[in-house]
Amino acid sequence: MTIPLPPSGAGTDPLLTTADDAPGVSLWRAAWRRLRRNPTAIVGAVIVAAFILVALLAPLLTPYEPGSARWSGQVTPTSVPGPSPEHLLGLDRFGSDLFTQLVYGARQSLVYGVVATAIGLTAGTALGTLAGGAASVGGRIGGWVDNAVMRLVDIMLSVPSLLLAVSIAAVLGQNPYAVMIAIGVAQVPIFARLLRGSMLSQGRSDYVLAAEALGLRKRRIVMGHVLPNSLGPTVVQATLNLAVAIIEVAALSFLGLGQPDPAVAEWGRMLVAAQDRFEAAPQLALLPGGAIAITALGFTLFGEALREALDPRSRR
């Protein structure tokens, strides 16, 4: 489930185009300044920070263990106990503390999302650099390498990303690593293509021409100048992909391909389990579903603000 997010509006936000971009300020520093003043970025950053804090501090936030099902006696097919002094949000369908499940679920989402995106980013950046670098250096071998890599990327893109993840997870079998690898690999072609494209367009810049005129070796220009200058869109994409990865982790769980250990709290599986206690306890579905959406929203807002901040068009 790749969610391509277009920039909203056309970079017309006056907040982003004010005059602090004095000559000589680096692109990243100027972007940081713009980011700090963009309310969207701040909202996104707050959500992301809250999510990370909850995930890290889970054992401090709740006195109970996840997946303990200690109070399963209190859960009947028609009723699930709601909020009480001992249980902030009540119990879940199996008789564990719902708040504990949610808090520990954040942990799973964070780990899975970050590891999966890191896999996609690393492998995708490697492939993209290989293709983009080879194409920039040129020559028969360069063209050949570029072609080979991009055909591989084409093959991976020929299957929609969630379905690619599903098929990889199905081969790897049910274990926690399968989910991370599957979602990570499904992201590889996105990063590879993006980085190659941005390296090719950077390759046509004046500073590359200048470096060539100075007699620098092509390989050095590509690795030392073109690559670092092309990474911006990749970083933005990684932030946005964290949102996608967190949703896809839940989706794989939903399809029965997720984390198999029932003692581990996971938002996607909580949603599945909530389905047959719907009418009695809608909060069982609303809370984990809302948690996924809000987390994804945080990463999306932050990623979009980052994109706007890094866009040279917003720097006048």
Added chain:
Amino acid sequence: MLRFALRRLALMVPVLVGLSILLFAWVRALPGDPARALLGQRATPEGIARVNEVYGFNEPIVQQYLKYVQALLGGDFGRSIKTGQPVLDSFVEKFPGTVELGVTALLLAVVIGVPMGYYAARHQGRFLDTFIVSGSLLGVVTPVFFLAILLKLVFANWLDLLPTSLRQDPRIDATHITNFYVLDGLLTREYDAAWDALVHLVLPSVALATIPLAIIVRITRAAVAEVLNEDYVRTAESKGLAGHVVSRRHVLRNALLPVVTTIGLQAGLLLSGAVLTETVFAWNGIGKFLFEAIGQRDYPVLQGYILFIAIIYALINLVVDMAYGVIDPRVRVS
């Protein structure tokens, strides 16, 4: 245009060949020997021997691959381990269900999304614009299956307004010719059957439509906002053209280019989303079929499914590219 289509079709070939190699290697990569993996827990020595015989696992690997491709070209996508039914037959039977759902969802997304995006761009910064933009953001980040569950809860369990499972009430003895149930009802003049199928479509298609809708709104808004800033729009306005002429001929026509591309890109999202939506609503399409195959580790079905989806996906993209040529004359020239 024909040459363009043929060239694009030719470009599909290496991708599909590559994918078929990967898919072939895929069943090989399953742990243990393939026959055992295919049979799962039901593996008996006789069963393994039979599978090895039927699938030719004893032959050299290159020969096996060639056989696999030969079978594919003959339309043999393998057989389900579970039911023994040819995989392609199941697709042909269930694909109309997914198309019915996907097309309805896409229509909803386009018919609602384009005007909303256009309105938002024309009224930037006003309350409704902010509302539409925030709403579309929410649509993008809400997982399809969560939304599906919510819709089910509200409209079926609480309000008891709409059916939440199946494509049609099984008590209706409807005749099916095309397996597009709404169309079938109209063709056979069983209007109650058509109506029932339509009512069953509402919740699943709304759930499936949200993400494409949100994306279409955002793209349309961005595209229209960009075109509105163009010199030719100002020129058109300043030479006194009526507002609706400018909107239709200059703004919409140019802004729709990226929108059409986006609509094409939604195909992948719809195919993925269909797996989740069909699962929640017990909708009898290829998505639910895939879900069941995952549950049973029915590898030939998974293998055939991925290839089938890749072909459909590539064909949709081809059609979108051709549509692009129709709308944008510049594409035709180059």
